[in-house]
Amino acid sequence: MPLINKRTLYSTSRALHIYLSTALLFLLILFCVSGIVLNHVDWLEGDKSNGQLNTPIPTDLLDKAQQNLTTLPALYPEIEAYLAAQYGLTKVKSIEWEKEDALVILDYPLPAGFAFAELDFTSGELNLEYQTGGILSLIGDLHKGRHTGEAWSWVIDISAVLMILFSITGMIILFQNRKKRLVGIWLTVLGVATPAVIYLCWVPQLKGVS
Numbered sequence: 496m497p498l499i500n501k502r503t504l505y506s507t508s509r510a511l512h513i514y515l516s517t518a519l520l521f522l523l524i525l526f527c528v529s530g531i532v533l534n535h536v537d538w539l540e541g542d543k544s545n546g547q548l549n550t551p552i553p554t555d556l557l558d559k560a561q562q563n564l565t566t567l568p569a570l571y572p573e574i575e576a577y578l579a580a581q582y583g584l585t586k587v588k589s590i591e592w593e594k595e596d597a598l599v600i601l602d603y604p605l606p607a608g609f610a611f612a613e614l615d616f617t618s619g620e621l622n623l624e625y626q627t628g629g630i631l632s633l634i635g636d637l638h639k640g641r642h643t644g645e646a647w648s649w650v651i652d653i654s655a656v657l658m659i660l661f662s663i664t665g666m667i668i669l670f671q672n673r674k675k676r677l678v679g680i681w682l683t684v685l686g687v688a689t690p691a692v693i694y695l696c697w698v699p700q701l702k703g704v705s
Contacts, residue, residue: 508667515661522654529638532631542629543608552614552621553577560616564597567616574599574614582623584610586644604642607632 560570578584584603591600597617603610607628614621640651669679
């Protein structure tokens with residue numbers, strides 16, 4: 496008796512193929528469109544805009560800092576918490592402290608942009624410089640997982656695994672159909688051979704080195 500019943504294998508593959516196609520519909524379109532965008536980076540010219548915001552530092556935070564400006568690094572967690580709550584900024588890349596000027600500078604990388612927060616505890620002002628991208632720049636960075644955080648990284652990994660499963664179940668369904676099996680196999684071979692030939696013949700490669 497075979498370990499896997501063919502009828503069960505085919506019916507399970509067909510169900511998985513259908514449900515995966517619906518579950519992955521949005522992500523497949525997103526990654527396909529963003530892949531095209533990344534292949535035409537000139538489309539992204541002028542797709543980003545810069546802005547600046549000046550606002551007072553919260554009184555409680557300013558009072559704590561001005562009690563002893565030499566201990567500003569102790570307030571880093573409170574500064575980060577304030578920027579996260581007020582502006583949604585998390586995952587700071589770097590924090591700099593300019594002791595002489597009582598400045599704390601935080602750098603936040605974002606998908607398709609950045610935010611640069613400068614807190615002046617002498618004047619009591621927060622200067623927030625930022626750059627945001629349009630939809631094309633955004634989906635390009637989502638495709639690459641650039642500055643998108645751990646949660647989106649999981650989205651990329653899981654969707655990639657599900658797309659592999661989607662392809663495998665499609666092949667299993669193909670082998671169930673005797674009339675279309677041969678054509679499907681030839682198309683599969685063509686789908687593998689065509690990009691391989693294009694890569695070997697027309698994609699620049701470094702040769703002659705060990």
